[in-house]
Amino acid sequence: MTITQLKYALAIAEHKNFTKAAEKCFVTQPTLSTQIQKLEDELDVVIFDRGKKPIELTDVGRKIVFQARNIVNEAERIQDIVDQQKGFIGGEFRIGIIPTIMPTLLPMFLKNFIKKYPKVKLKIEELTTEEILTRINDGHLDAAIAATPLENENIKERPLYYEPFVAYVPNNHRLSDKKTIEVADLEIEDMLLLEDGHCFREGVINLCKTFKDQIDENFQLESGSIETLIKLSNEGMGMTLLPYLHTLDIKEKLNPNLRHFSEPSPAREVSIIYHKSELKMQIIDAMHNVISGIIRGAIAFSDVEIISPLPK
Amino acid sequence: MTITQLKYALAIAEHKNFTKAAEKCFVTQPTLSTQIQKLEDELDVVIFDRGKKPIELTDVGRKIVFQARNIVNEAERIQDIVDQQKGFIGGEFRIGIIPTIMPTLLPMFLKNFIKKYPKVKLKIEELTTEEILTRINDGHLDAAIAATPLENENIKERPLYYEPFVAYVPNNHRLSDKKTIEVADLEIEDMLLLEDGHCFREGVINLCKTFKDQIDENFQLESGSIETLIKLSNEGMGMTLLPYLHTLDIKEKLNPNLRHFSEPSPAREVSIIYHKSELKMQIIDAMHNVISGIIRGAIAFSDVEIISPLPK
DNA sequence: TAAAACCATTGTTATTATCTATAGTAATGA
DNA sequence: TCATTACTATAGATAATAACAATGGTTTTA
Numbered sequence: 077m078t079i080t081q082l083k084y085a086l087a088i089a090e091h092k093n094f095t096k097a098a099e100k101c102f103v104t105q106p107t108l109s110t111q112i113q114k115l116e117d118e119l120d121v122v123i124f125d126r127g128k129k130p131i132e133l134t135d136v137g138r139k140i141v142f143q144a145r146n147i148v149n150e151a152e153r154i155q156d157i158v159d160q161q162k163g164f165i166g167g168e169f170r171i172g173i174i175p176t177i178m179p180t181l182l183p184m185f186l187k188n189f190i191k192k193y194p195k196v197k198l199k200i201e202e203l204t205t206e207e208i209l210t211r212i213n214d215g216h217l218d219a220a221i222a223a224t225p226l227e228n229e230n231i232k233e234r235p236l237y238y239e240p241f242v243a244y245v246p247n248n249h250r251l252s253d254k255k256t257i258e259v260a261d262l263e264i265e266d267m268l269l270l271e272d273g274h275c276f277r278e279g280v281i282n283l284c285k286t287f288k289d290q291i292d293e294n295f296q297l298e299s300g301s302i303e304t305l306i307k308l309s310n311e312g313m314g315m316t317l318l319p320y321l322h323t324l325d326i327k328e329k330l331n332p333n334l335r336h337f338s339e340p341s342p343a344r345e346v347s348i349i350y351h352k353s354e355l356k357m358q359i360i361d362a363m364h365n366v367i368s369g370i371i372r373g374a375i376a377f378s379d380v381e382i383i384s385p386l387p388k
Numbered sequence: 389m390t391i392t393q394l395k396y397a398l399a400i401a402e403h404k405n406f407t408k409a410a411e412k413c414f415v416t417q418p419t420l421s422t423q424i425q426k427l428e429d430e431l432d433v434v435i436f437d438r439g440k441k442p443i444e445l446t447d448v449g450r451k452i453v454f455q456a457r458n459i460v461n462e463a464e465r466i467q468d469i470v471d472q473q474k475g476f477i478g479g480e481f482r483i484g485i486i487p488t489i490m491p492t493l494l495p496m497f498l499k500n501f502i503k504k505y506p507k508v509k510l511k512i513e514e515l516t517t518e519e520i521l522t523r524i525n526d527g528h529l530d531a532a533i534a535a536t537p538l539e540n541e542n543i544k545e546r547p548l549y550y551e552p553f554v555a556y557v558p559n560n561h562r563l564s565d566k567k568t569i570e571v572a573d574l575e576i577e578d579m580l581l582l583e584d585g586h587c588f589r590e591g592v593i594n595l596c597k598t599f600k601d602q603i604d605e606n607f608q609l610e611s612g613s614i615e616t617l618i619k620l621s622n623e624g625m626g627m628t629l630l631p632y633l634h635t636l637d638i639k640e641k642l643n644p645n646l647r648h649f650s651e652p653s654p655a656r657e658v659s660i661i662y663h664k665s666e667l668k669m670q671i672i673d674a675m676h677n678v679i680s681g682i683i684r685g686a687i688a689f690s691d692v693e694i695i696s697p698l699p700k
Numbered sequence: 701t702a703a704a705a706c707c708a709t710t711g712t713t714a715t716t717a718t719c720t721a722t723a724g725t726a727a728t729g730a
Numbered sequence: 731t732c733a734t735t736a737c738t739a740t741a742g743a744t745a746a747t748a749a750c751a752a753t754g755g756t757t758t759t760a
Contacts, residue, residue, distance in 0.1 A: 077463065077466065078390055079389065079390060080390075080748085093705095093706080093707095094706070095705080095706065095707080103748090103749065103750090104749070104750060105706085105707070105708095106707090106709080106710095106750075106751085106752095107748070107749050107750075108707095109707060109708060109709085110748080110749085111748075111749095113708085114747095114748095119466065119467070119470045120470070121470050121473060121474075126706095126707065126708095129705095129706085129757075129758070135473075136469065136470065136473040139473075140466060140469055140470075143462065143466055143469060144466070146462050147459060147462045147463050147466075150458050150459045150462055151459050153455055154389065154431065154452060154455055154459075155431070157448065157451045157455060158431045158433050158452075161433060161447070161448040161451075162433075390717095405736095406737075406739095407736085407738080415717090415718070416719060416720080417737090417738075417739095418718080418720085418721095418738090418740080418741095419717070419718050419719075420738095421739055421740085422717080422718085422739090422740090423717075423718095425739085426716095426717095438738065438739095439726095441727075441736090441737080443737095443738095701760100702760090703758100703759080703760075704757100704758080704759070705756100705757085705758070706755100706757080706758090707755090707756080707757100708753100708754080708755080708756095709752105709753080709754075709755095710751105710752085710753080710754095711750105711751095711752090711753105712749105712750080712751085713749085713750075713751100714747100714748085714749080714750090715747080715749090716745100716746080716747080716748090717744100717745090717746075718744085718745080718746090719742100719743080719744075719745090720742090720743085720744100721741085722739100722740080722742105723738105723739080723741090724737100724738085724739070724740090725736100725737080725739095726735100726736090726737080726738100727734105727735085727736080727737095728733100728734080728735075728736095729732100729733090729734080730731100730733085730734095
């Protein structure tokens with residue numbers, strides 16, 4: 077049994093197809109066929125049910141592939157150890173970012189990061205929290221930036237910053253006259269929300285302290301982007317809440333519509349998260365340092381109350 | 389990097405000697421030399437400092453070998469998974485047993501076990517608890533039978549039975565007239581103890597609720613075997629405590645010297661222990677079942693109080 | 701029913717793990 | 731100081747094998 081064979085098995089399990097898996101492994105399809113056969117012969121079990129289309133794993137096959145994932149992960153950590161020893165920070169690094177963080181945070185740190193660590197090949201994807209959790213667990217992502225705490229036992233979190241919620245109150249709204257607002261002022265009924273699947277939506281709902289089934293789904297206006305929320309609000313459809321960093325690039329003429337909360341301001345915790353196996357920790361450390369260094373200049377709130385991003 | 393190379397590295401790290409390691413791996417010494425060189429070249433680090441005699445690990449080498457241990461362990465679990473699937477119980481199984489359990493428990497279950505599981509090649513060693521912990525951690529033992537709880541985070545415990553302490557009181561002793569005795573009756577001063585290193589000794593000391601530094605080391609008579617303790621006791625050197633199973637094969641004429649404790653009787657917890665990685669769990673399960681099946685007929689105490697085997 | 705998609709097989713080649721034999725290098729003892 | 735011992739490294743040969751190109755045999759799809 078070799079590590080190479082296990083990698084082949086993982087690729088086939090992932091793509092359910094010898095030919096595609098062979099491409100990903102940069103070998104020809106017969107190579108995979110023979111190597112997998114050798115592995116099956118040695119262990120004297122059938123791992124893949126080639127009868128079904130697409131290919132399926134047998135019951136033992138599933139367990140073996142799961143264990144193969146562990147072995148390959150552990151094996152990759154050897155290179156990790158060497159890199160750490162040499163102080164080398166480089167290689168491919170796949171990171172996911174949730175939609176409500178991506179557009180504001182990425183431009184702030186990306187240039188700095190690739191300048192400071194030119195040998196890291198970043199692959200950045202915009203993904204929902206749910207997608208991120210799946211992909212960190214199956215090894216397709218090395219890390220992610222998301223709202224926390226997530227209470228997932230396979231995933232570790234390292235807070236980057238606390239981002240206050242800021243209210244956007246359109247003209248002639250019942251709260252227009254207030255300079256700062258209170259959580260108690262919020263009414264879920266006139267609150268514009270993001271679509272389902274955004275954890276920022278969950279944060280807002282949690283903040284409003286309304287039971288989910290109390291929300292009249294028909295009446296709620298929902299949108300996929302925060303930009304749209306602001307426009308809807310300006311049309312008089314209600315008020316909305318924004319993450320603080322989003323308020324920094326709102327046009328000046330709209331600034332008068334912003335209302336900060338009185339302290340302790342409700343905020344979301346934004347963390348860099350990664351698998352508990354702690355692969356590629358040097359790069360995660362590096363990214364953590366760059367981001368928290370940059371954010372120190374942008375957010376300076378002394379007293380916040382963390383709102384959970386999870387549905388109740 | 390191959391699993392074979394990692395196994396070679398582990399063997400060298402263990403024996404601090406290429407030639408011996410090669411023998412253990414059933415290959416020639418040049419094979420190890422070249423494979424380790426290949427590994428070092430690929431990772432571009434030096435793992436072994438061949439300048440020193442005996443060979444030493446470099447700093448990175450130590451980390452790499454540690455990780456190699458993980459990888460090889462995880463790799464061996466593949467065979468484990470296959471065995472489990474097939475219901476196969478066999479292969480080499482190395483087990484350690486502490487001296488105060490070995491002579492009484494082993495004869496009770498060994499025949500049954502090898503009859504029921506003839507394909508398991510048992511390698512049994514008598515070892516102290518301390519030696520057992522080391523060897524389970526470095527992978528030289530698959531499991532062990534010892535007094536618990538041990539409070540070791542790398543090791544899992546599965547209780548087999550609770551073995552009461554029984555007092556052995558010589559003729560004309562101050563406790564001779566009592567039919568059952570109490571913990572409060574015990575005095576560390578006239579108690580014969582096993583030598584240092586036996587956890588049964590620690591259990592007795594814990595039971596006597598005496599601080600260790602109160603024991604007058606010069607005055608204490610200590611012995612390496614329970615048989616000797618009994619003889620010393622018969623010579624009038626004091627009383628002693630025995631594990632229950634030891635009292636079963638005491639000659640009948642000495643039986644009148646035995647005193648059971650009033651319930652809840654102090655007892656030691658005897659467990660089968662193994663590394664948290666849970667390798668070879670089928671065999672561990674099998675052994676657990678055989679032993680607890682046999683012991684059910686031999687020990688039937690309703691109410692016991694567990695005494696820790698660890699020094700205070 | 702032909703074409704496409706896909707895995708297995710065959711025979712060949714390039715790679716490589718291992719072997720034997722031997723050289724090189726310290727430490728040890730007479 | 732010179733054998734001797736106890737090592738590891740190197741060289742060259744060989745056997746094992748991973749990968750390839752070409753092809754055959756299925757099953758699915760159009």
